[in-house]
Amino acid sequence: MTAVALTALAVPAGAQDLLIRGGTIHTGVDGTPTADVVIARAGRIAYVGSAAGAPSTDGLEVIDLEGATLFPGFTDGHAHLDGIGWRELTLNLEGSTSVVDAMARLTAWAQDHPTGVIVGRGWIETRWPESVNGARFLTAADLDAAAPGRLVLLQRADGHAMVASSAALAALGIDETTAAPFGGEILKGPNGRLTGLFVDAAEQLLGPLMPQANPDATRAAYRAGFEVEARYGWTGVHFMSAPWGDIPLLEAMAEAGEAPLKIYNSVTPDGAQALFASGPRSVANGRIITRAVKYYADGALGSRGAALHAPYADAPGTTGLMQTTAVVQEPLYEQALRAGIQLATHAIGDRGNTEVSDWYAMALAAVPPSERPNGTDVRWRIEHAQILRPSDYHRFVDLPIIASMQPSHAIGDFHFAAARLGDDRLDGAYAWKSLVDLGVIVVGGSDAPVERGDPLIEFYAAVARRDLEGFQGPDWRPEEAVDRATALKMFTLWPAYASFREAELGTIEVGKRADFTAFSIDLMTVPAADIPGGRAVLTVVDGEVVYRAD
Template sequence: MRRTLLLALLLGSAAWNAQAQELLIHGGVIYTGVEGQPTAEVVLVQDGRIAYVGSAAGAPEVDYAEALDLKGAVMFPGFTDGHAHLDGIGWRELTLNLEGSTSVADAMARLSAWAQDHPEGPVIGRGWIETHWPEARFLTRADLDAAAPGRIVLLGRADGHAVVASSAALAAAGVTAETAAPSGGEILKDEHGQPTGVLVDAAEQLVSGLTPQANPTALRNAYRAGFRVEAEYGWTGIHFMSAPWRDVPLMEDMALHGEAPIRVYNSITPDGAAELIAGGPRSVADGRIITRAIKYYADGALGSRGAALFEPYADRPDTTGLMQIGEQEIVPLYQAALKGGIQIATHAIGDRGNASVIEWYQQALAGVAPADRPNGADVRWRIEHAQILRPTDYHWFRDLPIVASMQPSHAIGDLHFAPARLGDARLDGAYAWHSLADLGVVVVGGSDAPVERGAPLIEFYAAVARRDLEGFQGPDWRPHEAVDRQTALKMFTLWPAWASFREAELGTIEVGKRADFTAFDVDLMTAPEADIPKGRAVLTVVDGVVVHRADQADD
């Protein structure tokens, strides 16, 4: 006898059986991502795999299927965040969030309120960005000291490449006017030679010992929060960049105990490189947590002027940015990964940073013959961000090839300050999604959350509109680099699957693939651009299990 349970995505209904793996999905447009069969009326799932995709009339009779009615919602292959930080997403939920602060005064008012509500221990926060503030300056330790007198306070800039520390924090870490900045970092100082409190890139490590990440209970709670947020946004998977090596066993344990609702593809911190290479790729819980890549940093970020450029910053001609690593150190590490069958992902934002990584990849690949690599020539190495390129370097992404792992929301946030940082000429190679995709390059879309909000609808909108959320673009923002909607869909479905070696299982709605789906209350393929970020995810399904659905409590 057919058991029917309607999932009222727009109006809410009875609770869905979270363990069900046989279901019939219907009642809305279903975009498959498959050329030649772009839409379907019905999808049948059996044992976590897709058993049928097609018309309602052609659907087989299966009396044991649960019927999931989309009620007009629009379903896609499962959306994957191709670059995000799962731990940071969770910590954002548990610590002081300065996202959206409108001024120094606003940020400090939030700090004061948080400090009063949390009178014990250090105050940790993140999310400030000065580019929209009327003061147009970084925070300083004097700001923090006035807002939270005597407290250890660490507030990370939104991009994660700078932190401002209070006087108490600097003292606890032993940072003084005489402290030398580590290689690849900068300690900003005032006109008297005293630290302002701002530590850039590698200098952030000077105060890292003051953070609460070492508490096992707090850490697990942070990951729980991160998983919850990602599932609610509609992500069925995440490529976790700079996944702390020490946290991999925790994530694996969570997956084995049913606490990892979405897929995680780990690109770990370099401290675990030797052990990962020696042991080879790791996978638990039927591929729910896969650890197969190492993330390195070539340079810093544009907002904090750490991105490495060939020419000086237009708005600060005394610097060309910061390189985090050099050729002699990194090429042997790349080659060791090649021999161990481990993927490489390297952060590069500036044109000099990207050109350096391209050169290092060439050297490493030339130095290890395909016969000496477990993956042969199919290494799928990535550059994370690939944000500012020289157009003459585009072809290397096709020729080597290199996966361009890019975050569309960076472009719609950076458009307010990048022209000042770069000048007009360098914008020709900035956030060049369309140019790279036209060359046949795999362009993986991600959010870089918690640097950005992390919502897939914002990322999709940014990719196709190349405008900020108010519709502003600016006269010099290279509108031709926006992509069409079919390309944008691949950026968040098929191409992340390919970049994680799972295109045979994920990325499209096809018979035999895993039943990962995302449904929104807006049709991304037909809705006016401005309506896209106004929507929300109403359904997230992973391996045929509903891990998030909208109900009346959300309305």
């Protein structure tokens, strides 16, 4: 608990010299878990400890927590920053309780927006009264009745399926003769006619009608995404599937002071070769770092695109959809090793996870550490690691692999996962504690906008393993919940490690960056049921207050 001179360190634009006190401060440091006071100077932590031992506070802005609780800055280890912003600017179908409710929202939106393409996201059919065992997806006929003649594209909450109106299909020239690309499916009804639903890679066929081509709208979406994330208390985001074409925009926003959070980019595969050639890139004192490529191995469980070793329990005719092959991926993984670029590969199903770990092992064996800029310290990740065979847990230890997991998926999915998987496969589902107990780094994230994106919901899901109504089914493996100290690491220190920044982020220690999140409740002591009812009250990034509750 000492002070440190910081005159030689670069001072981030907007940094303030701060004294924070007036509430419990959880440092995240083993051995000294709490403090009374933290002081930040020049964007770095200068003192952590008791009030009596603090150095001079002259010239400091004093922030009184007024009983709130301060933590190291929470980092969302897996989110889609662009999608979070677009959710704010387009039709939001989150929480729709039925087909009728979702279509009523579409009708109202169409009336309020009488021209242009209607784009929306957030529907999920698994608990709709019209959907038996999750079998009732939205259809073009639903959209046509709710918004006659309009071009409509509505993406499922998980992002792995999209329904299009008949007018949209006609505008794109898509009909029953259109072939689905590899890794995708165009659903047809018993009569052989298109239902309007496109799964996984087939969604690409609808891309020409999406709004991302408008640069002004894209910038507005990122501004909205930053605002939402700061308000939730996130100080950083691991931006998954960051569009390669948007990286210059994000960097320009950071240089212009328009990026209030730390963004760690895993870019879309179209940027892989350019990133392999350039190596990792960083701007604005590390505010935007681009160091990884995000690949997709399979689809999602809800739309039955997750690749399984055995057929789906509720759809015996399918084992899901692989999005790529070893022939394609393994050479790319070797290139990444030689370029010092991190890999983040989406794998949800047990087969998807087996395949990815096989490909990782092949590439690591083919490229000796002497030919890698990072030697043995590559920190490759599997995003989601959602359904595993327990016999495959060791792969995460042996290689090793970082498991990037989103706790809220478990509390949402357990209303349909047992039907999809059958009871036996739940033994390896959302197995956070089993992996942690083996020494695996488990990074917590939200996958927003697939989920709401609130860190308090994620923390609650990790420690309670119950849905937001407090329900926990008898088959839902409650032993996979983690303790609160582990959950804190999942959203602070372990995301820092997964982005190669544990030396400067993830705990409240002298010399580290002054990134803090304060919540109205103490996550370490409050009853678990009360966690989702809290709220962020302060978000500080590099010593700059980027959000303060009224």
